[in-house]
Amino acid sequence: MLEQHYLRSLFEPKSVAVIGASDREDSVGHFLFKNILNSGFQGRLYPINPKHETVQGQQAYKSIEEIGARVELAVIATRAQTVPDIVEQCGRSGIKNIIIITAGFSEAGHSGAALERKTLEIARSYNVRVLGPNCLGIIRPELGLNATFLRASANVGNLALVSQSGAICSAVLDWAKSNGVGFSSVISLGSTADVDFGEILDYLVYDNRTHYILLYIEGIRNSRRFMSALRSAARIKPIILLKAGRHAAGSAAVKVHSGMIAGSDIVFDAAVRRSGVVRVQNIGQLFYASKALASKFRPHGKRLAIITNGGGPGAMAADRAGDMEIPLAELSAETMKTLNATMPSTWSRSNPVDIRGDATPARYRDAILAVAQDEGVDGILVMLSPQAMTKPLEVAQVVIEISEQPGKAILVCWMGEDQVAEGRAALERAGIPAFRRPEAAIELYYHISTYYRNQKLLLQTPEGTSKRTQQETEGAKMLIEAVLQEHRKVLSEMESKAVLRAFRIPVAQTMVARTPTESLLLAEQIGFPVAMKVDSPDLIRKTEAGGVRLNITNAPAVRNAYHDIIETVQKKHPGARINGVSIEPYLARPNGRELMIGVVRDPTFGPIITFGAGGSEVEIFSDRAVALPPLNRFLAQDLIQSTHAAQLLGEFRHMPAINMDALEEVLLNISEMVCELPWLQELDLNPLIVDEHGAIAADARIIIDYAATTGDRYSHMAIHPYPVHLIQEWEQPDGRIITVRPIRPEDAEMEQAFVKNLSDESKYYRFMDTLRELTQSMLVRFTQIDYDREMALVATLTGDDGKELQIGVARYVTNPDGETVEFALAVADNWQKHGVGRKLMSALIDSARQKGYRAVVGDVLSQNTKMFRLMTTLGFTIHPHHEDPAVKRVVCPLHAQ
Numbered sequence: 001m002l003e004q005h006y007l008r009s010l011f012e013p014k015s016v017a018v019i020g021a022s023d024r025e026d027s028v029g030h031f032l033f034k035n036i037l038n039s040g041f042q043g044r045l046y047p048i049n050p051k052h053e054t055v056q057g058q059q060a061y062k063s064i065e066e067i068g069a070r071v072e073l074a075v076i077a078t079r080a081q082t083v084p085d086i087v088e089q090c091g092r093s094g095i096k097n098i099i100i101i102t103a104g105f106s107e108a109g110h111s112g113a114a115l116e117r118k119t120l121e122i123a124r125s126y127n128v129r130v131l132g133p134n135c136l137g138i139i140r141p142e143l144g145l146n147a148t149f150l151r152a153s154a155n156v157g158n159l160a161l162v163s164q165s166g167a168i169c170s171a172v173l174d175w176a177k178s179n180g181v182g183f184s185s186v187i188s189l190g191s192t193a194d195v196d197f198g199e200i201l202d203y204l205v206y207d208n209r210t211h212y213i214l215l216y217i218e219g220i221r222n223s224r225r226f227m228s229a230l231r232s233a234a235r236i237k238p239i240i241l242l243k244a245g246r247h248a249a250g251s252a253a254v255k256v257h258s259g260m261i262a263g264s265d266i267v268f269d270a271a272v273r274r275s276g277v278v279r280v281q282n283i284g285q286l287f288y289a290s291k292a293l294a295s296k297f298r299p300h301g302k303r304l305a306i307i308t309n310g311g312g313p314g315a316m317a318a319d320r321a322g323d324m325e326i327p328l329a330e331l332s333a334e335t336m337k338t339l340n341a342t343m344p345s346t347w348s349r350s351n352p353v354d355i356r357g358d359a360t361p362a363r364y365r366d367a368i369l370a371v372a373q374d375e376g377v378d379g380i381l382v383m384l385s386p387q388a389m390t391k392p393l394e395v396a397q398v399v400i401e402i403s404e405q406p407g408k409a410i411l412v413c414w415m416g417e418d419q420v421a422e423g424r425a426a427l428e429r430a431g432i433p434a435f436r437r438p439e440a441a442i443e444l445y446y447h448i449s450t451y452y453r454n455q456k457l458l459l460q461t462p463e464g465t466s467k468r469t470q471q472e473t474e475g476a477k478m479l480i481e482a483v484l485q486e487h488r489k490v491l492s493e494m495e496s497k498a499v500l501r502a503f504r505i506p507v508a509q510t511m512v513a514r515t516p517t518e519s520l521l522l523a524e525q526i527g528f529p530v531a532m533k534v535d536s537p538d539l540i541r542k543t544e545a546g547g548v549r550l551n552i553t554n555a556p557a558v559r560n561a562y563h564d565i566i567e568t569v570q571k572k573h574p575g576a577r578i579n580g581v582s583i584e585p586y587l588a589r590p591n592g593r594e595l596m597i598g599v600v601r602d603p604t605f606g607p608i609i610t611f612g613a614g615g616s617e618v619e620i621f622s623d624r625a626v627a628l629p630p631l632n633r634f635l636a637q638d639l640i641q642s643t644h645a646a647q648l649l650g651e652f653r654h655m656p657a658i659n660m661d662a663l664e665e666v667l668l669n670i671s672e673m674v675c676e677l678p679w680l681q682e683l684d685l686n687p688l689i690v691d692e693h694g695a696i697a698a699d700a701r702i703i704i705d706y707a708a709t710t711g712d713r714y715s716h717m718a719i720h721p722y723p724v725h726l727i728q729e730w731e732q733p734d735g736r737i738i739t740v741r742p743i744r745p746e747d748a749e750m751e752q753a754f755v756k757n758l759s760d761e762s763k764y765y766r767f768m769d770t771l772r773e774l775t776q777s778m779l780v781r782f783t784q785i786d787y788d789r790e791m792a793l794v795a796t797l798t799g800d801d802g803k804e805l806q807i808g809v810a811r812y813v814t815n816p817d818g819e820t821v822e823f824a825l826a827v828a829d830n831w832q833k834h835g836v837g838r839k840l841m842s843a844l845i846d847s848a849r850q851k852g853y854r855a856v857v858g859d860v861l862s863q864n865t866k867m868f869r870l871m872t873t874l875g876f877t878i879h880p881h882h883e884d885p886a887v888k889r890v891v892c893p894l895h896a897q
Contacts, residue, residue: 157182
């Protein structure tokens with residue numbers, strides 16, 4: 001499996017043609033060609049202009065076809081109407097990469113969208129990749145390539161900036177120039193008609209020049225590919241993200257600018273949390289965060305201690321912390337004792353720790369050391385305002401000295417300018433985040449602590465349905481299909497609860513009465529007290545429609561309630577269809593908390609799970625958090641704790657704490673429903689009543705719709721769950737059991753040991769290199785996969801020490817064509833010739849077939865005869881490699897079964 005990315009020639013071209021290059025000084029073509037000419041590009045450069053013999057002193061060509069030499073990248077800066085024909089010429093000339101600077105496509109309305117479609121159809125017919133249109137271009141400072149029409153250039157560095165807005169690129173470059181920030185790449189995506197964020201992120205993971213990635217996003221076209229690439233890249237390189245369209249006005253501006261819909265911001269935030277990246281709100285925060293990630297600043301939680309020599313600045317910092325829901329750490333009794341012994345008697349005796357205006361460097365040292373030893377503190381903000389007795393440089397040196405010791409994450413705010421400039425500069429040189437304003441310092445702390453929290457969420461690999469529940473869920477699927485055959489999309493309450501029961505979600509028993517007499521019989525059967533609700537597919541809010549009566553305790557009241565419900569609803573909603581009145585137990589739980597769990601479909605990210613306070617006031621208080629499925633227990637706990645309702649679930653007033661395990665179990669089962677029921681459009685459990693004994697859904701509503709059938713059972717989801725259905729066991733003649741299963745992030749140590757113990761020959765055959773052991777980035781890439789565009793199956797057994805031992809691994813990654821996958825296989829030397837390789841490859845091929853791929857391909861060293869024998873028996877054919885004679889390509893066509 002080769003490590004070179006297929007977009008390498010787009011971003012590292014050896015030859016560039018500029019179509020529309022010009023001598024006219026006010027034209028895009030002029031600035032574009034001038035920038036490449038003057039940036040030190042070492043490759044061949046060809047200006048294309050049919051009206052001139054030369055452009056800016058360089059020989060010009062009338063068309064791309066006149067060049068007669070290989071061109072790796074064409075940059076187009078001509079009128080939109082000319083672009084399709086030019087792309088056709090590029091395709092005929094063998095050019096595989098094009099950047100379209102020109103605007104006037106999908107963002108310009110229907111005619112522009114039609115022009116864009118025509119351009120892409122031509123490009124795809126020649127396998128040409130397109131960056132843009134309506135983009136600024138790219139800058140690769142280390143390669144001396146500035147293929148943009150900006151007046152600004154970029155310094156060499158290790159930051160990659162990827163932006164849908166050229167104006168943002170310009171502003172960022174201007175900011176970076178004056179702040180000494182350098183870049184590995186500046187990539188303007190424009191309307192992302194072809195090459196998008198996903199592919200760019202894939203490339204940047206391979207790019208050794210890039211250590212950190214900055215993203216400016218306006219909208220996402222393909223959420224699955226975006227999430228897959230974002231999560232994959234974030235496992236290896238820190239990513240900081242700035243997104244427009246947080247509010248209605250911003251979303252409208254995004255649509256005008258790029259022709260894209262920004263989508264729900266709360267859902268985008270949930271996607272960011274699951275991707276292990278941090279989202280910021282402005283350009284300054286973008287760079288502060290990137291600089292902080294490059295330093296030793298590593299807060300492991302949000303609990304912050306503030307040390308200050310002024311009460312006012314401390315209060316300002318505390319206020320901003322409150323705005324951003326950063327908890328101020330509660331100092332331990334031991335810390336308070338130490339501070340009381342070392343601080344003046346007038347110190348604040350609380351957090352913020354105000355050590356007074358006459359604080360000496362020694363007093364700062366004592367305060368920082370005392371707070372740093374407190375287990376309840378995750379990070380420390382040290383503040384200094386210049387006063388008559390203050391020594392800013394000496395205090396800075398104290399902070400630098402302490403920061404070099406292992407311990408708490410420290411950042412500083414040296415307020416003012418001239419008097420503190422020298423001290424702040426010393427702190428910045430030492431790699432300590434230093435600010436002029438407390439608000440900016442707090443914002444950075446929030447973003448970086450959130451980043452490390454999100455990295456923990458990224459490592460979670462929730463499962464789909466376990467094998468033991470598949471038979472139980474078949475009934476739910478059959479019910480849904482039957483409802484759709486009746487041309488209905490709204491399930492009745494009884495049908496909704498039947499589906500929930502199939503996924504082991506506790507529900508109140510519900511039966512529908514169609515006459516007053518039936519209601520009496522059902523109430524007697526269920527037992528008093530009962531609740532009665534109108535049963536109508538047309539009424540979403542039954543309480544508002546006057547269709548709910550609670551705590552009915554006797555037979556006469558049941559008859560009266562039945563008549564009252566029917567008459568009230570008919571009066572308020574004369575056109576509503578009424579099937580009858582549902583009867584269920586009245587859930588009188590004195591310690592119960594009313595919560596809400598829901599599922600809705602986001603147009604970009606698909607199904608999401610919502611959680612928050614429930615009952616009739618749910619829409620008034622708007623206390624909800626959202627999460628992208630699938631969930632595991634860690635993610636369910638995170639979702640619960642993200643709401644204000646979480647504060648009411650412990651011991652509260654006279655009520656005991658709820659059964660948290662029961663609530664988490666409901667969320668896990670809802671997640672399972674979302675994974676396994678692609679028809680599910682909306683789900684509303686409100687109220688879900690939870691107390692110290694458990695949870696039960698009092699009311700339920702489900703809306704379904706037809707689902708597209710594809711080879712991927714989880715194609716409706718933005719994040720692929722851990723594929724439990726691929727786990728299989730294989731018994732050996734000696735009774736030992738070999739398990740073949742998808743790899744997990746926690747397998748990193750086992751994978752490292754497996755590769756380390758391979759013979760030199762096996763390592764060379766697998767990696768085509770004299771590799772000794774996996775690097776950290778390779779280990780992350782191999783074990784933290786998304787199960788969507790890539791799959792890795794490991795063969796394991798239980799070793800003599802009782803631990804799981806890896807004896808083989810087979811993996812594939814999706815090729816750029818999206819239709820084939822490239823595989824790699826390795827088996828432990830002492831397990832070769834035991835059928836392990838065949839078992840792994842058969843399972844891997846089946847997985848690729850289930851996903852709908854057309855073929856499995858691989859590159860095998862010509863002397864690897866054992867691999868060729870295995871491949872032949874598995875149905876592969878062997879072909880010469882078109883680039884490397886030392887390698888042969890093996891191909892296994894896949895046919896649907």
